[in-house]
Amino acid sequence: MTKVAVLVGSLRKESYTKKIAAALMQLFPEDVETEFVEIGDLPLYNQDYDDQNEVPEAYRTFREKMKQMDAVLFATPEYNRSVPSVLKNAIDVGSRPYGESVYDGKPAAVVSVSPGAISGFGANHHLRQSLVFLNMPTLQQPEAYIGNVINLLGENGEVTNESTLEFFQLIVNSFVELIHKYQ
Numbered sequence: 001m002t003k004v005a006v007l008v009g010s011l012r013k014e015s016y017t018k019k020i021a022a023a024l025m026q027l028f029p030e031d032v033e034t035e036f037v038e039i040g041d042l043p044l045y046n047q048d049y050d051d052q053n054e055v056p057e058a059y060r061t062f063r064e065k066m067k068q069m070d071a072v073l074f075a076t077p078e079y080n081r082s083v084p085s086v087l088k089n090a091i092d093v094g095s096r097p098y099g100e101s102v103y104d105g106k107p108a109a110v111v112s113v114s115p116g117a118i119s120g121f122g123a124n125h126h127l128r129q130s131l132v133f134l135n136m137p138t139l140q141q142p143e144a145y146i147g148n149v150i151n152l153l154g155e156n157g158e159v160t161n162e163s164t165l166e167f168f169q170l171i172v173n174s175f176v177e178l179i180h181k182y183q
């Protein structure tokens with residue numbers, strides 16, 4: 001079974017980004033398991049925790065969970081044209097201690113979500129910059145900029161528009177193909 005971690009850069013209960021991630025998760029084939037991994041309980045990264053062996057329990061849990069994953073789907077809103085700090089923090093926490101990154105070599109996909117028309121482009125590409133350093137082979141095409149998101153979500157937060165779902169399926173299929181290349 002292939003395991004994909006889904007990291008969402010919003011802690012908001014009614015997060016549009018989380019709803020889009022949930023819609024994508026339903027489109028994976030049966031032999032790929034997807035799971036939201038909690039990042040909201042991670043204390044802000046402080047290298048002293050690792051250097052002085054006072055690692056917070058939430059770091060241990062997160063790192064252990066992420067080590068079991070084969071790939072990572074990043075779904076992020078855009079904050080001030082960049083990556084929300086909660087997601088950057090999860091990247092930093094998982095990347096350390098040095099030499100023990102939970103991300104190293106794992107295929108990734110980036111989906112940015114926004115109520116606006118620019119579709120989180122800034123967040124999407126700032127995130128990609130970190131993924132280069134983390135040595136994560138990242139899905140290049142199709143690029144996934146989900147703008148005007150409010151128009152895509154129905155009353156219950158589901159995506160029903162046929163052409164949107166077709167596009168989502170293309171994203172998922174392309175990502176699964178990438179993952180299999182690295183297995």
Ligand code: FNR
Nearest residue numbers: 010012015016017018077078079080081114115116
């Ligand atoms: C935003 N928002 C926002 N939107 C955008 O498209 N580009 C941006 O740079 C920003 N900047 C920004 C900063 C901060 C601090 C907040 C709280 C919000 C609006 C943002 O897209 C909107 O709040 C979304 O609803 C956030 O995504 P979730 O929580 O719905 O997933």
